[in-house]
Amino acid sequence: MLKIPEHQVAGHQACNGQLGPLIDDSGRFYKPLQGDERGSVEVAFYTSFSSNTRVPDHIRKFFPSFYGTQLLEASDGSGLRPHLVLEDLISSLHHPSIMDVKIGSKTWYAEASEDYIQKCFKKDRESSSLSLGFRISGLQVYGNNHSELWKPKKKSVQNLTADEVRLILKKFVSSTSPTDPNSVPDCSFAFTVFGGSSGILAQLLELKAWFEDQTIYHLNSCSVLILYDKESVLKEGSPGAQVKLIDFAHVVEGRGVIDHNFLGGLCSLIKFISEILTSPDDYSSKVCLQDSDLSNCTTEDCNKK
Numbered sequence: 001m002l003k004i005p006e007h008q009v010a011g012h013q014a015c016n017g018q019l020g021p022l023i024d025d026s027g028r029f030y031k032p033l034q035g036d037e038r039g040s041v042e043v044a045f046y047t048s049f050s051s052n053t054r055v056p057d058h059i060r061k062f063f064p065s066f067y068g069t070q071l072l073e074a075s076d077g078s079g080l081r082p083h084l085v086l087e088d089l090i091s092s093l094h095h096p097s098i099m100d101v102k103i104g105s106k107t108w109y110a111e112a113s114e115d116y117i118q119k120c121f122k123k124d125r126e127s128s129s130l131s132l133g134f135r136i137s138g139l140q141v142y143g144n145n146h147s148e149l150w151k152p153k154k155k156s157v158q159n160l161t162a163d164e165v166r167l168i169l170k171k172f173v174s175s176t177s178p179t180d181p182n183s184v185p186d187c188s189f190a191f192t193v194f195g196g197s198s199g200i201l202a203q204l205l206e207l208k209a210w211f212e213d214q215t216i217y218h219l220n221s222c223s224v225l226i227l228y229d230k231e232s233v234l235k236e237g238s239p240g241a242q243v244k245l246i247d248f249a250h251v252v253e254g255r256g257v258i259d260h261n262f263l264g265g266l267c268s269l270i271k272f273i274s275e276i277l278t279s280p281d282d283y284s285s286k287v288c289l290q291d292s293d294l295s296n297c298t299t300e301d302c303n304k305k
């Protein structure tokens with residue numbers, strides 16, 4: 001049976017009768033194709049990527065597995081619509097802490113329409129994209145007590161300053177209450193989640209090494225999804241931290257040129273995360289998020305622009 005994903009943190013959402021992704025119990029994620037070229041561009045990307053022998057095997061793990069497309073009843077009641085059939089990246093996690101980070105200081109690209117360029121230009125300037133090289137599109141963080149979940153409104157995390165981004169990244173790996181704006185993050189899971197030979201930083205560096213070289217694709221407006229299971233950290237001390245790339249609706253051919261926009265944004269994110277590992281105590285006392293509306297989102301906030 002298809003259902004609305006409980007742990008979606010950004011993008012178009014199926015709640016309130018709108019068009020958005022669905023999941024099933026077998027670990028598949030069904031993303032509806034948007035009627036315009038975005039849907040066909042994303043299908044073309046997954047099709048090309050799946051069979052491209054120039055993509056190294058060790059890089060494939062950063063992308064959701066692709067199982068083609070399928071006609072399904074759309075979540076908005078508009079009838080049958082083609083959906084991308086993807087691996088559900090969250091299905092094996094019990095209490096997933098997730099951050100969707102849209103990479104690049106610009107989300108527009110030369111091949112896009114003038115209207116789209118203008119829309120992105122404005123949004124990149126108004127969010128942290130232009131200044132930091134990425135913006136947090138959405139996130140959720142579980143507390144140590146599993147009934148505590150912090151899932152701020154998407155808009156409230158998109159235009160943060162560098163210090164606020166540091167604070168959010170720290171909250172993401174702390175045992176202190178994520179919902180209490182006054183709690184100072186202790187970064188007690190920073191090494192387990194971000195550090196080590198298979199942690200988030202090591203994975204981002206592996207991805208970066210490929211982007212320093214690959215000239216096949218330019219991943220415009222694409223996101224890095226950072227995820228781990230809070231329950232596994234607490235029970236086993238091993239969070240299964242993962243970096244995944246998602247959202248390929250604006251991919252264009254690289255034509256022999258490196259994707260410097262994506263690479264630059266990735267380097268910036270890497271710098272933030274490595275600084276938390278080397279100096280977890282810096283900044284935390286100077287910044288607080290109290291002024292922003294970082295309270296939990298509600299179903300009414302679903303798909304709010």
Ligand SMILES: Nc1ncnc2c1ncn2[C@@H]1O[C@H](COP(=O)(O)OP(=O)(O)OP(=O)(O)O)[C@@H](O)[C@H]1O
Binds near residue numbers: 031090248
């Ligand atoms: N394969 C997947 N498995 C599980 N969750 C996913 C998967 N792909 C995306 N998601 C969830 O859905 C959200 C939105 O995904 P995506 O960016 O692909 O959608 P979108 O509607 O194209 O977004 P946008 O409006 O930002 O372009 C992600 O933040 C993540 O929470």
Ligand SMILES: O=P(O)(O)O[C@@H]1[C@H](O)[C@H](O)[C@@H](OP(=O)(O)O)[C@H](OP(=O)(O)O)[C@H]1O
Binds near residue numbers: 011012038137249305
């Ligand atoms: O991050 P938010 O606030 O959720 O905003 C969305 C985000 O910027 C998407 O990248 C964009 O899709 P595209 O980049 O594919 O255009 C979408 O546009 P849309 O509403 O026109 O689909 C926005 O609503």
